[in-house]
Amino acid sequence: MQGESSHSWGLAHHFDSFDQQREASNLGMWVFLVTEIMFFGGLFTAYVVYRSGQGAAFALGSHELDITLGAINTAVLIGSSLTMALAVWAAQTGRRKAIVGFILATILLGGVFLGIKVVEYSAKFEHHLVPGPNFHWNGPEAPGVEMFFNLYFLMTGLHAAHMVIGMGILLVVAILAWRGAFSPENHNLVEGIGLYWHFVDIVWIFLFPLLYLLGRNIQV
Amino acid sequence: MSETITPVRTYLVVFLALMVLTAITVAVAFFELGPLNDIAAMGIAITKACLVILYFMHVRHSSRLTKVVVVAGFLWLLFLIGFTMSDYLTRGMISMQGTIG
Structure with missing residues (x-):
C-alpha cells in the first residue's frame, strides 16, 4: 500500500495527490497570466495616455476601422472560448474524442479570426493607414491619427501573435489528447x-x- | 476536495450572455451619451471579462490562493494606469515658483 497513490499514472512524484497537482498547475498558469496582464498593460496604459490627450484624433482613427468585421471577430473569439471551455469539460469527464473535436473547433475559429484580421490589415495597407513613410492622412490631426494606428497595430498585432502561439500549442495538446x-x-x-x-x-x-x-458617437 | 465540473448548460448560458453584451456595446456606441459612452463601453467589457474569468476560467471554484493572485494581477494593472494618469492629468495644474516647468 505504501506510496501507492504517489505511483498513480499521471501523478508526478513530488505531488501528494491529483488535487494538489492540479492546484499547483492552475496557480502557476495564473502567475504566468499575471505577467501577461502587465505585458499588455503597458500598451493599454499607452493607449489611455495618448487618448486622454488626443481624443479627437483617436475618434477619427476609430472611424477608419470596420466595425462589422470587428464585431464578427468578437463573436468568433467568444465562440472559440466556448469550444475551449467545452474541451476542458470533455477532459474532466473523460471524453477523449470530444477533447480533440472541441480543440480542433477552437483552432478553426482562431483561424477564422486571424483570416478576418488579414482582410482588415490589408485594407489598412491599401488606404495608407499603416504608420511609417507610407502613412498618408488628408484630414486634420494627422500625427494623432498616426499614433492611433501605431497603437492599433501594436495591440492587435501582439494579440494576434498570442493567438498564433496558442493555436500551435492547441494542436500539440489535440495530438496528445x-x-x-x-x-x-x-x-x-x-x-x-x-x-x-x-x-x-x-x-x-x-x-x-x-x-x-470609442469615438463612434462623435460625428466626423 | 475534488474538481468541480461546470455543466455544459452553464457554459452555453454564459456564452449567450457574452453575445448579448457584445450586441449591446456595439449598439450603445452609436448614441451620443457624452462621457457615458466610455463608461458604458468599459463597464460592459469589464462585465464580460468577469464572466469569462469566473465561469470559463473556473475561478469561481478556484482556491483562495488562486483568487488572490487573479485579483492582485488586475489590481496592479489599475495601479499602473492610475498612477500614470495621476501624473499626465495633473500636469500644469500645479505651478510653483522656483521649479522647472
Whole structure:
C-alpha cells in the first residue's frame, strides 16, 4: 500500500495527490497570466495616455476601422472560448474524442479570426493607414491619427501573435489528447492552455471597444 | 476536495450572455451619451471579462490562493494606469515658483 497513490499514472512524484497537482498547475498558469496582464498593460496604459490627450484624433482613427468585421471577430473569439471551455469539460469527464473535436473547433475559429484580421490589415495597407513613410492622412490631426494606428497595430498585432502561439500549442495538446494522454484526474495541460486561450479572449474583449467603438458617437 | 465540473448548460448560458453584451456595446456606441459612452463601453467589457474569468476560467471554484493572485494581477494593472494618469492629468495644474516647468 505504501506510496501507492504517489505511483498513480499521471501523478508526478513530488505531488501528494491529483488535487494538489492540479492546484499547483492552475496557480502557476495564473502567475504566468499575471505577467501577461502587465505585458499588455503597458500598451493599454499607452493607449489611455495618448487618448486622454488626443481624443479627437483617436475618434477619427476609430472611424477608419470596420466595425462589422470587428464585431464578427468578437463573436468568433467568444465562440472559440466556448469550444475551449467545452474541451476542458470533455477532459474532466473523460471524453477523449470530444477533447480533440472541441480543440480542433477552437483552432478553426482562431483561424477564422486571424483570416478576418488579414482582410482588415490589408485594407489598412491599401488606404495608407499603416504608420511609417507610407502613412498618408488628408484630414486634420494627422500625427494623432498616426499614433492611433501605431497603437492599433501594436495591440492587435501582439494579440494576434498570442493567438498564433496558442493555436500551435492547441494542436500539440489535440495530438496528445488523441493519443490518450489525459484522464479525468490528470488533464492539466488542457486546463492550462484553456486558461491561456480565455485570457487572449479577454484581451480582445477590451481591444474591441477601445479601438473600434470609442469615438463612434462623435460625428466626423 | 475534488474538481468541480461546470455543466455544459452553464457554459452555453454564459456564452449567450457574452453575445448579448457584445450586441449591446456595439449598439450603445452609436448614441451620443457624452462621457457615458466610455463608461458604458468599459463597464460592459469589464462585465464580460468577469464572466469569462469566473465561469470559463473556473475561478469561481478556484482556491483562495488562486483568487488572490487573479485579483492582485488586475489590481496592479489599475495601479499602473492610475498612477500614470495621476501624473499626465495633473500636469500644469500645479505651478510653483522656483521649479522647472
